[in-house]
Amino acid sequence: MKDFRTLKLLDRLEKVFTSFGVDYKIMRKILQIKLTMDGRRVPTIFSQNAKKKGKEKENSNQYISSLWIYVLFGLFLVIFVLMEENYLFQMSLFYGIFTFIIMTSMISDFSSVLLDIRDRNILFPKPVNRRTISTAKMVHVMIYLSFLTTALVGIPLIVGMIKNGILFFLVSLMNVILLNLLVVGLTALLYLFILRFFDGEKLKDIINYVQIGLSLAMMVGYQLLVRSFELIDLTISLDPQWWHVLIFPMWYGAMMEMVMNGVYQPFYLLFSALGVLVPLLSIWLYVKFNPTFEQNLQKLVYQGKAKVKKRNKLKLWILSVICRSHEERTFFKFASLMMKNERDFKLKVYPSLGFSVVIPFIFIFSGFENDLDSLASSKSYLSIYFSLIIIPTIMLLLKYSGKYKGAWIYGVAPIDGLKPLFSGTIKAFLFNLYLPVYLLLSVLFIALFGVRILPDLVVVFINSCLYAVICFMFIKQALPFSESFDDSNQTGNGLLIFALMLFAGLFAGIHFISTLVSYGIYVYLVVVLLSFVLVWRKAFDVTWEEVRS
Template sequence: MKDIRTLKFLDKFSSLFQRAGVDYSTMRKILQVKLLMDGRRVPTVFNQGAQRKKKKADNEGNGFLKSLWMYAFFGLLTIPFIVLGDNYLFQMSIMFGFVMFIVMTSMIADFSSVLLDIRDKNILYTRPIDKKTISAAKMMHVFIYLFYLTASIVTIPLIVGLFRHGIVFFLLSIILIILMEAFILVLTALIYMLILKFFDGEKLKDIVNYVQIGLSFTIMIGYQVLGRSFEIINFHAVLTPKWWQVFIIPMWFAAPYEVALNGHFDSFYIIFSILAISVPIVAFFVYLRLVPTFEKNLQKLAVHSVAKEKKQSKFGKTIIQLVCSSKEEQAFFRFASIMMKNERDFKLKVYPSLGFAIIMPFIFLFNSLRDGGFSSISDGKGYLTIYSTMIFIPSVIMMLKFSGKYKGAWIYKTLPLGDLSPLFKGTLKAFLVRLYLPMYFIICILFVVIFGGRVIPDLILVLLISALYSVICFIILKKAIPFSESFEAVGQTESWKVFGLMIPIVIFAGLHYLSTLVGFGVYIYIVIMLIANLFLWRKSIRA
């Protein structure tokens, strides 16, 4: 079997695993098989196109490397914080906060399913292999890919930092990034471990999705708190130490730079530096000790409890009849609603984005709170930040064609339908009603509290624009029968389209702003959007 360079590098740390009670040679063989299989089936975050054709073995690695270009581009955004000045606590806190944000979101969206994978039980648990070794292999499998992901983000910035700040900065950054990776991985595993202890069966699977939304909230809010911990005075970032800053984790990993490069040995920097080094290491060994409990509780995911079938309420039936024009469309609406509710892989990838969509408008509002206060916000046009909730619409519409049960799509061919447009309309409307509307109404209630009843026409307008925008996304994105493709078929070409579909949001928001400058402009815009929706929903959604 072909050896892998990553494992050769990992061999240098074999003694650490052995001291932790892990059978390193067995773990290495498990990892070797997993990584070899990944060369044939790349994880979602690294996928290179829709169900690729077979490639030669020497070209398999190229697809993996090409998939990281997007994260390398994101990493370029951190270069100014590394180059400008030597206020390392501020600069590196922002840099580590940015990297942790990207890595944690990838961890939640793409690698949670690996940590919660129970398929190893069928093969490895029947062998005389210690459960701690199996779990360590699983964790290292994720860690290796997270390391590649992080390396693609930070490699160019660190090379720039090497020339700007020297070799000590470069080596210290490598050590701290490895510690950060270990901390993120273990923290995620420990959170899931806590959930597994108290829940089981189908309820557990639902709780996991809600926790992912909560983690999304936490990441976004934490990054905002980090930025507000510093005051900009005469173009210099000034920090006043406070006790609660100990919970801002990126500061832990920034403090060692102040100690090593600026010679600041204040207790504030020393405590944070100790936390940056000790917490990831201690958390790792704590996790290894709790592995048997984790693996035991992980089997709860295999429990398929039968939930009581709930009768559809009269209100629900009325909503379906209002939004769907035909019996076929109503049937597909119900089918898509059930799939979005019960498809765990779909929820793992889509639900976290709901958390971001809910909090994004308020982040933009809070950013302007420092400038003019609450009164200036309530009297202004900050309600236009609600357009940021539309950012996740293209990615969700793109995900509607994927399913973990995609092999059951043969049933579509048995349907007596000459035209599949009711299928597409019903699925799109189910997404808008079941996923988008609940989130949107929560934001609307809070916006009415903040801005008053004057914004209700504007909120109605944005809702109509969201419905129209969903049709535009459907037209531009690759058409496929809903829930008929494997998640492994997610492609980079579609990702480019998703980025391009941000442009219409800006255009719609700009037109909305201009309409507020004209008497009855918003109401005229509402009428135009009503007509446009009626036309596009009837004429543009075709198989």
């Protein structure tokens, strides 16, 4: 088995681990096995470099080889360290973006490590110290976070050291380490809280939604961070508010301002103290309650009781209206169940649905931040088209599943053609995922702009349905839920999604032009409706040869 350089470096801390009651030799062997196994899988967040089957070396680690992506992200962060010396502003943004990426990594990839019960099943019956097992799990996560952190902030910190001196580098390095500890500690404590009160399948669903909520909260929090500062006479200023305490990237921006510019006001002292104490406290609490955490992990094995579903006459009637044929209704129900129960699918798709609700309002209030009175009479309601940008991504993901090996069922299903399969799946997506988001946005937009925009909202919805069908036609055809998520987001998919987003911009542009002409919106409504009917009739004429090619 390969002896990793990381473990050789970790050997220098052997006495530290031993002093905490950890059997270092056993922990090292556990980590060596874990790192070897990690080389055989592709992490979720790095699926852009998805493996090419049969072409990888057995000991190559896909995580390490794909970190160059984050080196590119790090080049963007260089902008913030090169700004003028308002450290509170520039470094709060720097740490905010860094935290967003680290939190996303914890959610999408490292949560499976924290919630792994294989250690309990395999190692607990053996004569291995419990503290050794839990420490190995935490060190495993921290090793990969250190790789990610180095790739992401290595170049920016070196540039910052050249520009601002060695003190800037040392303080930034300490802040980055504290942020990593904070993210790991808070994530573990959050899961501990959930594990304490819920069981089995319910627990897995809650964890899934918590992960989704964290993704959305990080995006909203970043917007709050940016709007905490004001630009007055080309000078960036901050009026401290109590709720700034909740935006923890500002803790570290305040620490940098205090150290580099010698500002020792109570606001800066409080934030700097929080930035040091809270991460250490979160890790201490995790270590203290880790035995309870490991014990409650066993609940993940419990599958829960089978649910007895009641027949809902209203749903059956709606289904009969939406889907005319029996085959289409069958695939509609099948796709709906997959979207509802497939956790990998929900983890990738549901944050996008949340973003689609937030993004239109970000653009609205960015343009009318100081002039909300004129908002109601403006045409900013067209920002609802930003909600369409999620459609190509989700349409692409519809062909992936964690249970893709079950796709053989399509070959034995008694169907004459693939048209009801694809049309039923697209209708299931529009009805179950997009329609709830659209209705919520419509209610909020009517509250902001009034009932005058009702015809516009109807046009937007029809355009959304037409856009979904266009995306389906351009994306390489494959049977729904028939491919592995390891193959998602391959090279070229990003460019395809970007190109398809241009169609959404085209729809929005034509919509805006139609509002400049009397009754133009009604003419546009008729044109869009006819286009949708014509495209829908032709879009799903897909043969078996096309999906197998």
